Amino acid sequence: MPDSQSVFQPATQDDLAQFVTENATNARRCLLPIGGGTACRDAATDDAIEVRLDKLNRVIDYPARDMTITVEAGIRMAELAKILAAENQRLPIDVPHAEQATLGGVIATNWSGSRRFGCGTIRDYVIGISAIDASGKRFSAGGRVVKNVAGYDLCKLLVGSRGTLAIISQVTLKLRPMAETSALVTLTFDSLCQVDAVLNRLLTSATRPMVLDVLGRMGTLARPNEETGRSAHPPQLIVGFEGASRETDWQIETLLAECRPFEPRTTGSFVGAAAEPLWSMLRDFSIGSKSSVTFKASLPPSRTCEFLRLATETGIVAQAHAGNGIVNGHLPDRVSKAEQAFAAIKPLGDLVRSCGGHLSLLRAPSGWPALDVAADSWAESLAWAQRLKRQLDPHNLLNPGVMAFGPA
Amino acid sequence: MTQSATNLIPRLRDIVGDDGLLFNREELLVYECDGYTVEKKVPDVVVFPTSTEQVVAVVRLCNELNVPFIPRGAGTSLAGGTLPIGGGVMITLTRMKRILEVNVRDRYAVVEPGLVNVHLTNHLKETGYHYAPDPSSQGACTIGGNVATNSGGPHTLKYGVTVNHVLGVEAVLPDGSVVQFGGPCEDGPGFDLTGLFVGSEGTFGICTKVWVRLTRNPESYRTLLGVFETVTAATQAISAIIGAGIVPAALEMMDQGIIGALEAAFHFGFPLDAGAVLLIEVDGLEVAVEEEAVRIEAICLENGAREVRRARTQKERLLLWKCRKQAFGAIGRLSPSYCTQDGVVPRTKLPQILEFITDCGRRHDLKIVNVFHAGDGNIHPILLFDERNEDQVRRVLLASDEILSKCLDLGGSVTGEHGIGVEKISFMDKLFAPEDLAVMKSIRDVFNPDNRCSPGKMLPTAGGCGTEDHPHKNHPGRRAAM
Numbered sequence: 021m022p023d024s025q026s027v028f029q030p031a032t033q034d035d036l037a038q039f040v041t042e043n044a045t046n047a048r049r050c051l052l053p054i055g056g057g058t059a060c061r062d063a064a065t066d067d068a069i070e071v072r073l074d075k076l077n078r079v080i081d082y083p084a085r086d087m088t089i090t091v092e093a094g095i096r097m098a099e100l101a102k103i104l105a106a107e108n109q110r111l112p113i114d115v116p117h118a119e120q121a122t123l124g125g126v127i128a129t130n131w132s133g134s135r136r137f138g139c140g141t142i143r144d145y146v147i148g149i150s151a152i153d154a155s156g157k158r159f160s161a162g163g164r165v166v167k168n169v170a171g172y173d174l175c176k177l178l179v180g181s182r183g184t185l186a187i188i189s190q191v192t193l194k195l196r197p198m199a200e201t202s203a204l205v206t207l208t209f210d211s212l213c214q215v216d217a218v219l220n221r222l223l224t225s226a227t228r229p230m231v232l233d234v235l236g237r238m239g240t241l242a243r244p245n246e247e248t249g250r251s252a253h254p255p256q257l258i259v260g261f262e263g264a265s266r267e268t269d270w271q272i273e274t275l276l277a278e279c280r281p282f283e284p285r286t287t288g289s290f291v292g293a294a295a296e297p298l299w300s301m302l303r304d305f306s307i308g309s310k311s312s313v314t315f316k317a318s319l320p321p322s323r324t325c326e327f328l329r330l331a332t333e334t335g336i337v338a339q340a341h342a343g344n345g346i347v348n349g350h351l352p353d354r355v356s357k358a359e360q361a362f363a364a365i366k367p368l369g370d371l372v373r374s375c376g377g378h379l380s381l382l383r384a385p386s387g388w389p390a391l392d393v394a395a396d397s398w399a400e401s402l403a404w405a406q407r408l409k410r411q412l413d414p415h416n417l418l419n420p421g422v423m424a425f426g427p428a
Numbered sequence: 429m430t431q432s433a434t435n436l437i438p439r440l441r442d443i444v445g446d447d448g449l450l451f452n453r454e455e456l457l458v459y460e461c462d463g464y465t466v467e468k469k470v471p472d473v474v475v476f477p478t479s480t481e482q483v484v485a486v487v488r489l490c491n492e493l494n495v496p497f498i499p500r501g502a503g504t505s506l507a508g509g510t511l512p513i514g515g516g517v518m519i520t521l522t523r524m525k526r527i528l529e530v531n532v533r534d535r536y537a538v539v540e541p542g543l544v545n546v547h548l549t550n551h552l553k554e555t556g557y558h559y560a561p562d563p564s565s566q567g568a569c570t571i572g573g574n575v576a577t578n579s580g581g582p583h584t585l586k587y588g589v590t591v592n593h594v595l596g597v598e599a600v601l602p603d604g605s606v607v608q609f610g611g612p613c614e615d616g617p618g619f620d621l622t623g624l625f626v627g628s629e630g631t632f633g634i635c636t637k638v639w640v641r642l643t644r645n646p647e648s649y650r651t652l653l654g655v656f657e658t659v660t661a662a663t664q665a666i667s668a669i670i671g672a673g674i675v676p677a678a679l680e681m682m683d684q685g686i687i688g689a690l691e692a693a694f695h696f697g698f699p700l701d702a703g704a705v706l707l708i709e710v711d712g713l714e715v716a717v718e719e720e721a722v723r724i725e726a727i728c729l730e731n732g733a734r735e736v737r738r739a740r741t742q743k744e745r746l747l748l749w750k751c752r753k754q755a756f757g758a759i760g761r762l763s764p765s766y767c768t769q770d771g772v773v774p775r776t777k778l779p780q781i782l783e784f785i786t787d788c789g790r791r792h793d794l795k796i797v798n799v800f801h802a803g804d805g806n807i808h809p810i811l812l813f814d815e816r817n818e819d820q821v822r823r824v825l826l827a828s829d830e831i832l833s834k835c836l837d838l839g840g841s842v843t844g845e846h847g848i849g850v851e852k853i854s855f856m857d858k859l860f861a862p863e864d865l866a867v868m869k870s871i872r873d874v875f876n877p878d879n880r881c882s883p884g885k886m887l888p889t890a891g892g893c894g895t896e897d898h899p900h901k902n903h904p905g906r907r908a909a910m
């Protein structure tokens with residue numbers, strides 16, 4: 021971080037609004053909202069101010085029986101989870117570095133993990149929001165009730181807006197009851213082709229999975245099978261269930277029976293506490309690598325295995341939320357130059373582009389050019405997104421350059 | 429009709445053909461209002477485009493001649509969403525009703541906006557999947573209308589509302605350009621403009637195509653009818669069920685007033701002397717639902733239920749749901765006219781709001797019955813009256829206003845699913861601060877800078893009722909068109 025960059029850490033939402041207002045009327049320096057700072061990023065300009073939101077972490081109201089909570093956006097995810105757990109409730113979004121990551125950061129990045137197949141994403145849980153725009157104006161949308169269609173749904177607009185439209189200061193969430201128990205079933209197969217066939221079969225499974233993840237290559241937990249001498253890193257399908265014990269037990273049995281005809285190489289099932297290490301591994305996949313380049317891709321779920329096949333051929337370690345067509349991948353450690361990385365990603369980008377998807381870098385060494393590949397079908401919507409950005413932040417003060425509005 | 433509108437007709441005919449437009453006064457009368465009948469206004473012309481290209485051409489022409497335009501689906505809005513303020517062209521999408529693609533592997537379908545909601549679910553029958561949002565009006569309302577109003581329904585308690593099931597939309601924006609927001613792939617680049625578009629009540633443009641998420645059918649159901657002596661006991665049971673960590677698929681309440689009408693209409697065997705009944709459905713795997721149903725029965729009984737009945741057959745289950753979904757239709761037996769409200773309160777505040785409604789009815793000498801999405805705290809008090817009795821109409825409007833204001837006092841909202849439309853526009857500045865409305869307006873300005881598309885909807889005009897012919901009736905009040 022360059023020395024000239026200063027930091028502002030508001031203690032209250034009013035402080036924040038006042039500071040942003042003063043900045044907008046006077047110096048007009050760029051503002052970089054920071055929650056837990058777990059999503060690394062380059063400073064936009066030397067002259068920018070980091071706005072650290074982690075002191076805005078109060079619980080405003082928690083009417084547990086209504087299954088909603090209103091909190092300030094700087095609250096850490098682990099802290100939030102602890103408060104909810106005391107009432108046997110939860111926000112079912114899997115976030116790495118939960119001790120550090122903040123709710124505002126999760127919302128701004130629209131981060132999601134394995135449970136998104138069964139539980140949806142943060143977009144489905146934010147029912148009310150307050151934020152401060154670049155001029156310092158504090159505005160709210162939605163409310164504190166679980167059903168509400170009054171006014172435009174600015175909650176949706178701010179989810180995934182990467183801090184480029186407004187600084188999120190307060191949020192009301194809809195909550196879920198804690199599941200009685202959860203379980204993970206792992207199945208390894210000889211090829212991604214087989215995994216694809218199994219995924220197809222599971223479309224009409226008698227079970228109702230919460231998680232449908234596929235780990236390509238070294239992402240798998242399976243140890244090399246020395247006896248058979250087959251590929252040391254076979255693709256692995258991980259299916260998750262939640263519910264009452266009887267329900268999850270029945271689902272494990274049923275799933276294994278349904279998959280038997282596909283002759284999985286190995287299978288395993290993990291229930292309750294025994295599944296915890298595996299849940300952590302799934303949750304932390306995006307940070308669990310020494311690789312310096314991590315990307316995220318989205319494509320139709322039916323193309324996921326094809327994508328993984330291309331990725332593993334290049335030595336990429338990847339985790340797919342296969343039910344949703346979301347893939348996180350780490351480039352091999354040896355890739356250290358931008359040209360090398362972009363060449364490795366090119367075939368993946370081409371595939372994504374050809375099927376309506378999107379690929380962007382989550383993490384890359386500083387100084388690398390941005391990489392954001394989107395199918396042509398997104399072009400007009402990006403142009404409208406840019407118009408909205410100009411309308412709400414005409415001087416481009418909030419996280420300039422963070423959101424890619426045009427094809428890279 | 430204005431001069432520009434006269435020029436309009438031959439040119440519109442060139443776009444949509446002879447049988448694609450209506451402009452005779454008598455024919456237009458059908459379009460003078462939707463399910464909100466308190467305010468009426470005929471458009472100058474109604475067009476029935478059959479393609480996105482036709483919608484584009486109509487919108488461009490309206491811009492050229494400076495004529496307002498407004499999209500309409502089936503016209504079941506209960507908030508006056510399709511009231512053509514300022515006249516102009518009504519673009520009715522009901523002829524664009526094809527199912528363009530069903531992709532079970534990727535769990536989506538692509539449909540045109542005029543498709544009737546239930547037709548999609550019927551079409552999906554063999555696939556093991558369905559389209560989850562199920563407004564009570566699903567036999568008539570269109571998916572485009574659902575997208576515009578972000579419709580809910582009885583099963584939104586577990587499955588969420590329309591926005592949770594829309595992956596993308598194609599829209600003709602007010603400037604006549606065609607844009608695709610979202611699509612079959614999740615997590616696209618840029619902002620979530622799909623999420624922003626859903627619920628914008630036609631003020632951001634005209635939806636011409638929708639990518640909807642398909643949801644796996646539940647394996648089993650248990651449908652229960654809890655019979656309670658009082659409304660208060662029933663609301664306590666609701667709190668206890670949710671408090672126990674059970675999320676039923678649906679949790680609907682009907683009070684004594686509506687039970688009588690339903691029984692007369694459907695002969696289900698509802699107990700006429702009960703204070704309230706709860707229609708509770710749990711769905712999921714067979715191994716799980718029985719256990720949940722037993723727990724719910726116990727909780728109901730602990731909270732004073734007189735008895736808990738079960739739908740024993742699929743036929744009984746469907747009859748129960750028919751009673752619930754056609755409850756509004758049965759009201760005709762109670763009263764010549766009625767007006768239903770759509771307030772929301774935090775679930776735990778249900779006893780307070782229901783008490784207030786009873787008291788409000790007493791004070792204004794009005795009969796008010798209740799049938800609503802209790803699990804979500806989304807009330808639908810139905811105020812019965814006779815349209816010919818002016819004093820009654822006045823009292824209905826007053827009572828409605830008081831009930832919605834009370835919802836706000838209790839931390840709720842004035843609309844859970846029917847939308848603001850023109851009906852509740854006067855509540856917007858009670859719900860939102862001037863800054864909130866300013867930001868919303870600045871966003872509308874991006875898409876709809878001249879406010880030529882659906883003028884006078886959703887956002888109040890600065891300085892009051894604004895738009896030239898918006899009646900100064902800033903009170904809610906409506907009858908559902910049945």
Ligand SMILES: Cc1cc2nc3c(=O)[nH]c(=O)nc-3n(C[C@H](O)[C@H](O)[C@H](O)COP(=O)(O)OP(=O)(O)OC[C@H]3O[C@@H](n4cnc5c(N)ncnc54)[C@H](O)[C@@H]3O)c2cc1C
Pocket residue numbers: 052053054055056057058059060073093094115116117120121122123124125126127128129130131182183184186187188189306307381382383419422
């Ligand atoms: C591009 C990207 C890169 C990522 N890289 C990593 C990584 O390297 N390691 C890792 O563990 N996880 C990474 N993640 C996941 C990330 O950790 C999670 O999304 C996490 O929830 C972020 O929370 P945070 O509080 O740490 O956010 P931060 O890292 O502080 O901020 C993330 C983004 O959100 C904005 N933001 C934060 N709070 C607010 C607010 N209140 N209002 C408006 N904008 C706000 C920031 O300006 C920044 O653009 C990445 C995610 C994305 C989208």
Ligand SMILES: Cc1cc2nc3c(=O)[nH]c(=O)nc-3n(C[C@H](O)[C@H](O)[C@H](O)COP(=O)(O)OP(=O)(O)OC[C@H]3O[C@@H](n4cnc5c(N)ncnc54)[C@H](O)[C@@H]3O)c2cc1C
Pocket residue numbers: 462463498499500501502503504505506508509510521541562563564565568569570571572573574575576577578579580581582629630631633634635636756845846882908909910
């Ligand atoms: C008996 C009855 C029961 C009801 N139950 C429910 C319920 O359970 N849940 C619920 O949410 N609602 C309910 N409603 C309200 C109503 O059915 C919904 O709001 C529905 O979504 C409206 O659909 P529609 O096709 O009739 O739209 P319309 O009434 O024609 O239009 C509604 C709004 O959407 C806009 N619009 C329509 N089509 C488009 C388009 N293609 N592009 C852009 N904007 C468009 C219109 O301009 C208008 O603002 C009920 C209504 C009745 C009469």
